Amino acid sequence: MFRYTYRSFGRELVVLLGAACFALPLYLLIVMAFKDTPQSIADPLGLPSPFEASNLKSAWETGGLTGLDQALVTSLVITIGSVLCLIVIGSLCAYAIARRPSRLGTALYMLFLVGIILPLQLAVLPLFVAFRNLELTSTYPGMILLYTGLMMPFTVFIYTGFIRALPKEYEEAAQVDGAGLLRTYVRVVFPLLAPVTGTVAILAGLIIWNDFFVPLVFLSGSNKETLPLALYSFVGENTSAWNLIMAAVLLSIAPILTFYLFAQRQLIKGFAGGLRG
Amino acid sequence: MFFLLAFHVVPVIIGGRYAFTDWNGLTDAQSVGTDNFRDLFKDPITERSLWNTLKFAGIFFVAVNIIGLALALALNRTLKTRNVLRALFFAPVVISPLAVGFLWRYIVDAEGGLNELLGTLGLESWQQAWNGDPTWAMWTVIVALVWQYSGLTMVLYLAGLQGISDELIEAATVDGAGPMRRFRRIVLPLLAPAITVAATITLIFGLRLFDQILAVTGGGPANATETLATQVYTQTFVNGRFGYGAALALVLTLLIAVLSLLQMVILRAREKAM
Numbered sequence: 001m002f003r004y005t006y007r008s009f010g011r012e013l014v015v016l017l018g019a020a021c022f023a024l025p026l027y028l029l030i031v032m033a034f035k036d037t038p039q040s041i042a043d044p045l046g047l048p049s050p051f052e053a054s055n056l057k058s059a060w061e062t063g064g065l066t067g068l069d070q071a072l073v074t075s076l077v078i079t080i081g082s083v084l085c086l087i088v089i090g091s092l093c094a095y096a097i098a099r100r101p102s103r104l105g106t107a108l109y110m111l112f113l114v115g116i117i118l119p120l121q122l123a124v125l126p127l128f129v130a131f132r133n134l135e136l137t138s139t140y141p142g143m144i145l146l147y148t149g150l151m152m153p154f155t156v157f158i159y160t161g162f163i164r165a166l167p168k169e170y171e172e173a174a175q176v177d178g179a180g181l182l183r184t185y186v187r188v189v190f191p192l193l194a195p196v197t198g199t200v201a202i203l204a205g206l207i208i209w210n211d212f213f214v215p216l217v218f219l220s221g222s223n224k225e226t227l228p229l230a231l232y233s234f235v236g237e238n239t240s241a242w243n244l245i246m247a248a249v250l251l252s253i254a255p256i257l258t259f260y261l262f263a264q265r266q267l268i269k270g271f272a273g274g275l276r277g
Numbered sequence: 278m279f280f281l282l283a284f285h286v287v288p289v290i291i292g293g294r295y296a297f298t299d300w301n302g303l304t305d306a307q308s309v310g311t312d313n314f315r316d317l318f319k320d321p322i323t324e325r326s327l328w329n330t331l332k333f334a335g336i337f338f339v340a341v342n343i344i345g346l347a348l349a350l351a352l353n354r355t356l357k358t359r360n361v362l363r364a365l366f367f368a369p370v371v372i373s374p375l376a377v378g379f380l381w382r383y384i385v386d387a388e389g390g391l392n393e394l395l396g397t398l399g400l401e402s403w404q405q406a407w408n409g410d411p412t413w414a415m416w417t418v419i420v421a422l423v424w425q426y427s428g429l430t431m432v433l434y435l436a437g438l439q440g441i442s443d444e445l446i447e448a449a450t451v452d453g454a455g456p457m458r459r460f461r462r463i464v465l466p467l468l469a470p471a472i473t474v475a476a477t478i479t480l481i482f483g484l485r486l487f488d489q490i491l492a493v494t495g496g497g498p499a500n501a502t503e504t505l506a507t508q509v510y511t512q513t514f515v516n517g518r519f520g521y522g523a524a525l526a527l528v529l530t531l532l533i534a535v536l537s538l539l540q541m542v543i544l545r546a547r548e549k550a551m
Contacts, residue, residue, distance in 0.1 A: 015358075019358075028384065032383070120485075121506060122523065122527060122530045125522065129519075212374065213510070231373075242383050249380055252373065253373065253376045257368070264364050267367075271433075272432050272433060272436040
């Protein structure tokens with residue numbers, strides 16, 4: 001086991017001090033969320049007394065147009081639906097690109113790369129108009145379709161890099177044994193992709209879950225609000241009631257933080273690995 | 278393939294075309310040639326947001342990379358609390374940027390956490406209306422951003438640092454290289470790939486900034502923190518000027534394309550040179 005020397009102890013102390021400063025905003029967030037209004041103005045820094053859980057309750061019930069509980073469901077449906085579509089279509093697409101040695105494969109790959117760099121702002125406008133005409137705004141299928149399309153280049157990019165490094169022997173063996181193309185893919189290739197599927201699920205899931213711009217444009221004023229959108233409208237209605245706002249912020253980030261507590265290692269690994277690609 | 282065409286290529290082309298019309302999103306669009314661009318460059322807000330976009334991206338880029346690297350170097354040593362600290366520093370990365378923005382809006386509010394803290398420490402004279410002051414407002418957004426994303430660059434640099442073998446460092450120490458020299462001659466060159474990744478990501482993040490600005494300052498005070506991205510949203514979806522908004526978006530797109538290309542060339546050359 002590692003033992004402190006004076007130097008390493010001092011070093012650790014400095015780092016811990018930095019960490020304390022870093023954690024200060026989180027401390028403020030938590031204590032503010034549980035204060036009653038007089039204390040939130042008179043004494044923002046101290047521990048809450050009396051301990052006021054009703055902030056959370058009112059934020060939970062009145063957050064957004066439908067309450068945060070409904071927003072949570074909306075966020076979950078959209079995120080999970082989009083991630084599933086991305087994994088199924090994206091991995092198939094990448095498989096076709098990676099295993100096609102011709103110039104067409106490379107050209108397609110480059111095209112997808114361009115799709116990653118182009119900013120959302122320009123594409124969002126025509127998409128918004130098209131979706132409005134097709135009456136797809138503020139529907140689950142519409143949002144899932146939208147995110148699947150928007151995140152597809154990124155997904156294909158990560159998958160393609162991984163499949164290219166995968167030895168072809170397994171697939172060839174399966175085909176010798178008489179498995180068709182699709183069967184080879186489902187039974188042999190897809191299971192081999194498990195680690196990268198995890199990375200895609202984590203990265204795409206987080207991006208979609210936390211996204212605010214797309215819901216702001218496509219879901220504003222509808223009865224389907226994602227968590228960030230509901231938080232946004234809640235803050236608009238409760239300007240300067242900081243204890244209520246902090247309660248809503250706390251609630252809106254609670255699901256993802258809980259998830260992070262349990263899957264912290266995998267999440268960090270997913271980021272470090274996926275973004276390096 | 279279909280998705281790519283339907284969601285990226287076609288919309289960008291159509292969006293590009295809108296830029297030359299006076300469309301308001303409802304009635305038929307009339308072609309107005311390059312009028313939108315002329316208006317755009319006459320409007321002082323555009324110039325301001327263009328500068329702000331570059332300033333935000335530049336300062337954020339430098340700060341988040343330096344702090345992330347410093348955190349990574351600190352945590353790469355043998356510390357007892359290393360895993361806990363890594364988890365703590367990374368935590369803001371997973372939270373929604375909007376929520377982080379609102380948290381910081383409270384902190385920098387005139388009646389908010391930072392001023393209260395300064396008061397408690399007996400530094401009343403340092404108290405400011407941080408987000409109400411045009412000079413400070415930009416910094417409040419940047420601090421929030423750096424707080425959120427330092428953990429991300431830290432993780433990327435940590436992964437790079439772990440690929441550097443201890444023997445190499447020891448050999449250099451035996452040969453008489455001091456800590457500064459070891460860092461510049463060995464660690465930094467070997468980190469080049471990690472630097473490329475972190476730099477690319479943070480540059481694109483910096484140019485696309487939207488959520489945090491909307492949450493912390495809402496573009497104000499007096500447009501001091503408007504960027505191209507917030508202007509695109511305001512002009513298009515709040516003011517209903519679809520054509521004008523598309524023109525702005527086109528400017529932003531070109532800016533991002535040019536800067537990322539430039540960066541790619543520079544970083545590639547650097548990686549090779551080292």
